[in-house]
Amino acid sequence: MTELLRQLGLELPEMRVLHEPADTESFRFDETAYIAAGTPLAVCFPRSTAHVVRIVELCAEAGVPIVPRGAGTGLSGGAVAVDGALTVSFTAMNELLEIDTANLTATVQPGLINAELNRAVAEHGLLYPPDPASFETCTIGGNLAENSGGLRCVKYGVTRDWVMGLQVVLADGSVIRTGGKNKKDVAGYDLTGLFVGSEGTLGLITEATLRLLPLPPPKLTLLAFFGSVRAAGQAVANMTAAGLLPVTLELMDAFTIAAVDDVHQLGLDRAAAAMLMVESDLAGAAADAELAVAEEACRAAGATSIIRSADAQEADWLRQARRAAHGSLERAGVARMDDVGVPRSKVPEMIEQIEQVAARHGLPIAVFGHAGDGNLHPNYIVARDDPTAEARIDAARDEIYRAALALGGTVTGEHGTGIAKRPWLELQRGGRAVEAMRAIKEALDPDGLLNPGKVLPARRGAR
Numbered sequence: 001m002t003e004l005l006r007q008l009g010l011e012l013p014e015m016r017v018l019h020e021p022a023d024t025e026s027f028r029f030d031e032t033a034y035i036a037a038g039t040p041l042a043v044c045f046p047r048s049t050a051h052v053v054r055i056v057e058l059c060a061e062a063g064v065p066i067v068p069r070g071a072g073t074g075l076s077g078g079a080v081a082v083d084g085a086l087t088v089s090f091t092a093m094n095e096l097l098e099i100d101t102a103n104l105t106a107t108v109q110p111g112l113i114n115a116e117l118n119r120a121v122a123e124h125g126l127l128y129p130p131d132p133a134s135f136e137t138c139t140i141g142g143n144l145a146e147n148s149g150g151l152r153c154v155k156y157g158v159t160r161d162w163v164m165g166l167q168v169v170l171a172d173g174s175v176i177r178t179g180g181k182n183k184k185d186v187a188g189y190d191l192t193g194l195f196v197g198s199e200g201t202l203g204l205i206t207e208a209t210l211r212l213l214p215l216p217p218p219k220l221t222l223l224a225f226f227g228s229v230r231a232a233g234q235a236v237a238n239m240t241a242a243g244l245l246p247v248t249l250e251l252m253d254a255f256t257i258a259a260v261d262d263v264h265q266l267g268l269d270r271a272a273a274a275m276l277m278v279e280s281d282l283a284g285a286a287a288d289a290e291l292a293v294a295e296e297a298c299r300a301a302g303a304t305s306i307i308r309s310a311d312a313q314e315a316d317w318l319r320q321a322r323r324a325a326h327g328s329l330e331r332a333g334v335a336r337m338d339d340v341g342v343p344r345s346k347v348p349e350m351i352e353q354i355e356q357v358a359a360r361h362g363l364p365i366a367v368f369g370h371a372g373d374g375n376l377h378p379n380y381i382v383a384r385d386d387p388t389a390e391a392r393i394d395a396a397r398d399e400i401y402r403a404a405l406a407l408g409g410t411v412t413g414e415h416g417t418g419i420a421k422r423p424w425l426e427l428q429r430g431g432r433a434v435e436a437m438r439a440i441k442e443a444l445d446p447d448g449l450l451n452p453g454k455v456l457p458a459r460r461g462a463r
Contacts, residue, residue, distance in 0.1 A: 002064075004058055004062045004064050005017065005019060005042055008044065008055070008058060011054055011058075012051055016045040017042055017043070017044045017045075019041070021039070024042065024043050027040065027043045027087050028040065028080060029072070029081075030072045030073065030075070030077060030078065030079045030080055031073050031074060031134075032077045032419075032420055033334055034389070034390045035077040035420065036080075037081050038080070038082045038083035038084070039084075040067065040081040040083075040084075040085055040086065041064060041084050042087070043069075043087040043089055044088055044089070045089050045090075045092040046088060046093060048206075049175065049207065052204055054173075055088060056169055056172075056173045056204065057172075059449060060171065060173065063447070063449070064085065064086055065448075065449045065450070065451075065452050066086050066088055067079065067080075067081055067082050067085045067086070067200070068087075068090065068141075068145065068450075068451060069087055069088065069089045069142075070110065070138065070139035070141045070143075071091065071113070071134075071137050071138050071139045072142075073132075073137055073138045073142065074146055075338075075416075075420075076412065076415045076417060076419065076421055077454070078145060078416050078417070078418035078419070078451070078455075079142070079145075079418075082451075082452060082453060090109070090139065090141045091111045091139065092111060093109040093141075094109055094116075094139075095109045095112065096116075097207070099120065099121055101124050104126065104211065105212060106120075106126075106128065107207065107210075108210065109141075109206065109207060110140055110141025110206060111139050111140075111141060112139060112141075113139055113140075114128075114136075114139070114140060114143060115137075117140060118131075121215075122215055125214060126212040126213065126214060126215055127213045127216065128210055128212055128213075129156035129162060129213060130148060130149070130152070130153075130156070130159045130162055131151055132149065132414075133150065133323065133326065135150065140208060141205055143159045144159060144195075144205055145200055145205070146197065146199065146415060146416035147159050147160050147416065148414055149375060149414030150414070151248045151322065152247050152248060153370055153372075153375065153414070154247070154373045155245050155248075155372075159197075162210055163179070163192055163196050163209070163210060163211070164182075164209045164211050165180045165192060165208070166178045166179065166191075166192055166196075167205070167206050167207035167208075169203060169204045170203045170444060171444060175206075176191070176203075178195065179192040179209065181209060194440070199416055199417065199418060199454050199455050201451045201454055201455050201456070202445060203444060216281035217281060217287065218315065219247060219248070219280060219281045219319075220279065220280050220287045220288070220315050221278070221279045221308070221314075221318040222295060222306065222307070222308045223276070223306070224276045224294075224295070224298035224305070224307075225268075225269040225272035225274070225303060225304050225305045226272060226273060226276070226301070226304060227272065227273055227302065228273045228302075229251075229253060229273055229274045229348055229352070229355075230352075231274070231301050231302045232251060232273075232274035232276050234301040235276060235298045235301035235303065236249065236344060236371050237345060238300055238301055239278075239294055239297045240344060242293050242297055244297070246279055246280055246290065246294060247280060247281040248277060249276065249277070249278055249279075249370070249371050249373075250277040250322045250370060250371060251275070251367075251369055251371035252274065252277075252321070252322065252367075252368040253273070253274055253368065254273050255367070255381075256329065256366045256367065256368045257270060257275055257321075258270055259325075259328040259329045259331065260324050262328065263324065266318075266320065266321055268321060271304075272305075275321070276298065277319070279319070280294075326368075326377075329366050329379050333381050333383050334381070334382050334383070334384050334389065335366070335379045335381050336379065336380045336382075336393055337377050337378075337379050338377060338378045338415075339369070339375060339376065339378075339414060339415045340375075340376055340378070340401060340404040340412070341373070341375045341404065341410040341412070341413030342376070342407045342408065342410075343374055343407070343409065344371070344372070344373065346374065346407040346408065346409065347371050347374055347376065349407060350374075350376060350403065350407055353403040353404075354376075354403075357396050357400055361392055361395060363381075363382070363396050364381040365378050365379065365381070365396065366378075370413075374409070380392075380396060380397075401421075401424050401427075405428055411425075411428055416455075417455045422454070422456070422457050423457060425456070434456065437455075
């Protein structure tokens, strides 16, 4: 046991620390397939900001890197372990500190589960809109680190849009607060926005003040099936032209429709080439009116069949089709889920590009995602014992990322950069922008101890 671990044990005896390889093994990886992970020195579970401060101070003195971690549900390698680093798991800092109904805010520790927050605020008639697909298991801290999205992004945006203030422990152990409960606050640089999405490379978030909304009525849902992906894309364009802003506008391709129906027997139209799920969270007759416009937009685009929920319970049933997508695809083999984003008008073209990549590589690629905001999830399906899988996936990923960028898009819409997307960051942002990012990193973490090797690519010529 190193001197660092001895000091942690002496100064923070109440804090759980794991150091045996058998105990730390499950903390090496996140949910990203084919990501190489290091072996941590140990895994610790702070219970307060004071714990985190002392951890950072001791690591700085010892020159030991820190890898912050939430629930490990990420899909870019942002929380994977680094050799010899101390993994700091925030799952024990899981308190809901305050629900402020007068100011429509919640103040939470980073280990709180997204779904638990929403269940708690719902008792006060409130909603926290960001809802990643893993909302039942992912933590708010992980959502903040990756700037996660979800099914409601088309109307409500990503995590950053709902963060009002943070408490952050910097690399030298000092603590700062950014933002607060003020609706308007333009003093100085936007440090809140800077830390959200930084994946623990700039500081460790120990508290967040989040914006809430009055809880909308239960959602009503519409499923529309199409003979081609382009027709589904036209339906999305028709809805946009009609001024619709549904809470959810999701797409699934034929591969995903079949996989979901195989597992869950939902009676989906397996002959369809694409499916759209449209949801409204407006009140009463307004929801029916919104879905009526959506239905007309789908019919004008050539929808082959349309199903509308009769009530909230049936809407929940129909929503299973989209929620179950990734898990259903995993039954077909290893399903590495990716994400890219393009302008909404380019969604059909992006899907066609993905189909062409799949054909060139002989690699099944299922596609689902958030058609309403242009964020698509290609899923690479390979046999579990395929020794060529990683190389084939990497070749296909490169082509898909470049296609997205050529269409004016992004290599990551909501999964963060981590390790998986790091090599393409400069291609998207440009060399000078990446240098500006490095300058920020070096100013806040001059010794490079916070989540090293994540987000920023190594300088050319560096090892």
